[in-house]
Amino acid sequence: MEFGWAPEQEQYRERVKAALDELLPADWDETYVPESYASDLQVHFSREFCAKLAERGLLVPHWPREYGGNESPDWEHFILGEEMKGAGEPRGPQYMNVNWIGPTLMAYGSEAQKDQHVKGIASGxxxxxxxxxxxxxxxxxxxxRTRAERDGDHYVVNGSKIWTSYARTADWCFLLARTGPTRKDISILLVPMDTPGISxxxxxxxxxxxxxxxxxxxDVRVPVQNRVGEEGEAWKIVTYALSYERVGVPRYHTGLLALELAVEQLKAEGRWDDDPIVRSRAGSIAARFEGARLLTYRVIDQRVHRLPATTDANLSRIASLEAVSDLMNFLGEFVPDCLAGGDPLLExxxxxxxxxxxxxxxNEIQLDLVAQRGLGLPRG
Ligand SMILES: Cc1cc2nc3c(=O)[nH]c(=O)nc-3n(C[C@H](O)[C@H](O)[C@H](O)COP(=O)(O)OP(=O)(O)OC[C@H]3O[C@@H](n4cnc5c(N)ncnc54)[C@H](O)[C@@H]3O)c2cc1C
Known part of the structure; x- marks a missing residue:
């Protein structure tokens, strides 16, 4: 398949690059990128940065106008994502809002939730x-097991969550909680992170x-009006949300940039020209990332044409993750100083x-989904 960008898409990419040149501080790579995405430094920066992107129409360009977007083609949002990711994702945690929380609330949120949250996300x-x-x-x-029990016009939430990225700096949590006895009785609550009882x-x-x-x-009290959809409707909504998340991160873009950095380093150390194994491994990783890129573009194209979601989204994620895994092995073998005082971007x-x-x-679950839903194989 021959893939090329239309001139207006190339122009759009140049516009995003120009905004990045203008809005990122000169010491972005040295000072900010080596910090964690969730560090106070990066999160504080990303709030200001996203507000400026929003003012320029570069935060949610593909969203409907009524929610602060510009109804521009989905491709533009994807080009934006590639460039942001390639620059070290200065949007910080906002990629979640923009990629799936906002779209999910547009589809399933109440009018009040849309008004408050979708517009809030669009403001950056x-x-x-x-x-x-x-x-x-x-x-x-x-x-x-986190439970949300009805008490009048509130739910009372008890339990715990783990691995919650950005919890310390987040204003809101998109929470899954059990609201009944069966496995399916799970609901979504939108919880302000400063509610008493959260630690x-x-x-x-x-x-x-x-x-x-x-x-x-x-005993965290959450108003019933903060529930998204009906009680017990979480699965349908989460499945919708995750179909957006799966292709949300253009891993091939950052992977190819990291590979380029590694190759530069190997060349500088004189280990590139003389070692055909290094060159062939690097070549095959680049080819895998390109394959992942095309699979991802196929999913975006389906979305642009409003076709129903398929397991192509899972396939594109698997292809990206396998290319990442090859690159990680390559780095570990040939550029081991990337974890000990080497290039901070590679680290x-x-x-x-x-x-x-x-x-x-x-990845195992993605493979299962492809086997069952894509190939029609029985559950293992
Ligand atoms: C860096 C990081 C950030 C994260 N951020 C968040 C966040 O912000 N919010 C959030 O809610 N979660 C977050 N997570 C959690 C993440 O979603 C879970 O780690 C993930 O869903 C896997 O769950 P688990 O860790 O309990 O592993 P398990 O589910 O216990 O899986 C362990 C292994 O068993 C395999 N396995 C399990 N079941 C099956 C099966 N049926 N068939 C085949 N293989 C199977 C899995 O593939 C995996 O290899 C984050 C995790 C990490 C590492």
């Missing part, structure tokens, strides 16, 4: 976190400090991608 000033996983409920989310403990991980948190809910890439096959749904 609000930060959200995703309260799904629990200590014994990750892949098997239906096993979650947060950060824990260290391969991604730098501040990113990973445990969030505890003790950042390496750390963020150690759990790449886990975050947002593991």
């Amino acid at each position: 000033k609000v930060i959200w976190c995703q309260g799904f996983s629990e200590p014994n409920a990750g892949t098997d989310l239906a096993a979650l 947060i403990t950060s824990f260290p991980g391969v991604i730098k400090d501040g990113h990973l948190n445990e969030v505890f809910f003790t 950042d890439y390496y750390r963020i991608n150690i759990p790449a096959g886990i975050t947002g749904g593991t």
Whole structure:
């Protein structure tokens, strides 16, 4: 398949690059990128940065006008995502809002929720976190135990969430909680993070400090009007939300940039020209990323043509994750100093991608979905 960008799409990319040149501080790569996405420095920056993007129509260009967008083609949003990711994702946690929380609320939120939250997200000033996983409920989310019990016009929430990225800096949590006895009785609540009864403990991980948190809910009162959709309707809504998230991150873009940095380093050290194995491995990784790119573009094209979601989204994610895994092995073998005082951008890439096959749904589960829904194979 021959893929090329239309002239107006190239122009759009140039516009995004010009905005990045103008809005990123001169020491962005040296000072900000090496910090965790969830560090106070980056989150504070990303709030200001996103508000400026919003003013320029570059935060949610593809959204409907009534919600602060410009109804521009989905491709433009994707080009925007590639350039932001390539620059070290200065939108910080806002990619979640823009990619799936906003669209999900547009589809399933009440008028009041749309008015408050979708517009808030479009302004770039609000930060959200995703309260799904629990200590014994990750892949098997239906096993979650955080409860929300009705008490008049409120729910009272008790339980805990784990791995909640950005919890310390988020204004709101998109929370999954059990509202009845069966596995299906799960609902979505929009919870202000400053509600009394919420406490947060950060824990260290391969991604730098501040990113990973445990969030505890003790008798947290949440108004019933903060529920999204009907009680017990969470699965339908989450399935919709995750179909947006799966292709949300253009991993091939950052992967190819990291590969380029590694190749530059290998050349500078004189280990490129003389080693055909290094060159062939790098070539095959680049080819895998290009394959992942085309699969992702196919999914975007389906979306642009308003076709129903298919397992192509899972396939594009699997292809990206497999290319990332090859690159991680390559870095570990040939550029091991990327984790010990080498290039900070490569170190950042390496750390963020150690759990790449886990975050947002593991690779094994993606493969299962392709087998069952795409190929019609029976459940194993
Ligand atoms: C860096 C990072 C950030 C995260 N951020 C968030 C966040 O902001 N909010 C949030 O809610 N969660 C977050 N998560 C949690 C993430 O969604 C879970 O880690 C993920 O869903 C896997 O769940 P688990 O860790 O409980 O692993 P498990 O579900 O216990 O899985 C362990 C292994 O078993 C395999 N496995 C499990 N069940 C099956 C099956 N049926 N068939 C085949 N294989 C299976 C899995 O593929 C995996 O390899 C984050 C995780 C990480 C690492």
